[in-house]
């Protein structure tokens with residue numbers, strides 16, 4: 001029970017004592033992120049044959065004979081028949097596989113499900129393909145129950161219910177897509193050719209004008225709300241560090257931390273004669289709030305009042321900068337959030353190596369590349385078809 005270093009650890013003892021089973025691939029694929037628990041759990045019940053289906057009721061001698069109520073073939077209600085070979089069910093399987101451009105030979109239920117999980121698919125479709133067997137079985141079962149209780153659900157409705165579940169899953173998985181086709185064959189086509197467009201921008205820290213200071217501010221919240229840090233650093237017109245400070249806050253949100261950082265940074269500049277000063281924040285919300293473009297969130301109304309008071313005294317201006325150009329203070333806040341205490345530095349020499357490097361790179365106007373995904377494009381995809389499921393009656 002000793003580990004490689006000759007020490008006793010509970011984990012090594014647990015590994016010896018616990019009884020392990022060989023991992024079953026089949027159960028690894030049942031749980032797909034975004035699929036409702038009841039649907040995944042239903043698939044598990046089918047695979048474990050734990051359903052009050054005719055086949056099982058006969059085995060338990062509850063009844064002598066149960067015929068499938070979803071077709072006129074007079075077949076026994078077995079897992080294999082209801083969930084695979086019943087004519088309507090078979091058409092459902094075929095309809096959904098046809099849209100993917102793949103082929104499966106539907107011979108045995110468990111084999112069919114396993115094949116679905118292994119269908120070759122582009123990355124964006126993996127989870128959707130994996131979830132299809134669960135959705136098909138779930139809706140076939142709902143249809144069977146409705147029919148058994150005297151209601152009806154025709155074939156088209158069955159298809160549309162499964163389609164809706166898949167669309168909802170795609171929406172949950174890719175909430176940033178502004179456009180997403182609603183029908184399964186088009187969803188497949190759309191996500192097959194999905195390539196996010198990337199844009200880039202060159203961002204560099206700029207020295208302020210002569211005789212002006214620059215105060216870079218940043219607020220950080222791990223968890224939002226969670227442990228937070230505020231930081232600011234002041235550099236002169238030559239890019240030399242004059243003062244830096246970062247300290248922890250109690251549990252807070254990103255917005256409160258951003259506002260706190262600006263307020264504390266401004267106060268320091270004002271009280272220590274480091275004016276005129278350009279105060280920089282990478283929080284676009286804060287910039288908009290201070291410009292009067294956005295409403296003041298109630299959680300920071302007091303800070304905003306204080307900041308505006310300081311700004312009214314003059315010699316302070318606000319500027320927005322991308323995070324890539326605000327690396328020094330970002331480095332300070334990240335450093336402090338992982339340690340207890342405060343970081344105060346009056347000169348370059350007192351800083352850790354990484355901080356010194358950032359200052360030197362900023363002085364030389366070394367550019368950082370800001371990369372952004374364009375999420376609103378539909379990438380030239382054309383939704384041309386209205387009657388996409390052929391031959392549905």
Ligand SMILES: [Zn+2]
Nearest residue numbers: 068070071086
């Ligand atoms: Zn049937």
